[in-house]
Amino acid sequence: MKHPDPARLDRLQAIAAMKRDAELAKLAMVAQSRARLLQALDGLNQAEAPLEDESNPGLIRARLAHMRWIEGRRRLLNQRLALIQADYLERRPAAVQAFGRAQVLGTLAAQLRARTKPPR
Structure with a gap:
């Protein structure tokens, strides 16, 4: 069996x-975007407070308008989250393959160096 050239294997x-x-790095950027969207959705969930004074019609209208705004914002964030999640799932296999390839080549290079090391 022919041994690979150590310089070529290093390259x-x-x-x-x-x-x-x-x-x-690409996968990390997508994961950060996903984390920001999840944090924004969590913030919207915390923004929904119960109405304390139900006798004031102005407060009720304002609360209903705020709830409609929250729902619209939640819908938009969920759509973006779905796109980001799809992008993450698409990029993950390439990152896993690149990581595995680098690991295997590193192991092969280390083994080749150990075999070709001159005895002391």
Whole structure:
């Protein structure tokens, strides 16, 4: 069996590491967007407070308008969250593959170095 060239394997390992870092960075950006949207949705859920004075019609109208605004905002955020989640699920396999490829090439390079190391 022909042994691979150590210099070539090192170059492949460096390229795989760059690809891994790029894919993980893309995935991290999408995950951060997803976290921000989930935080915004949580904030909307906390913004819904019970109406304390039910005798004032002006407060009731204001509360109903606020609830409609919350529902519209929640709908928009959920739509964005669905798109971000789909993007995350689409990018994840590429990141996993790039990570695995970098790991395998790193292991192969270490094994090759250990075999070709001159005895002391």
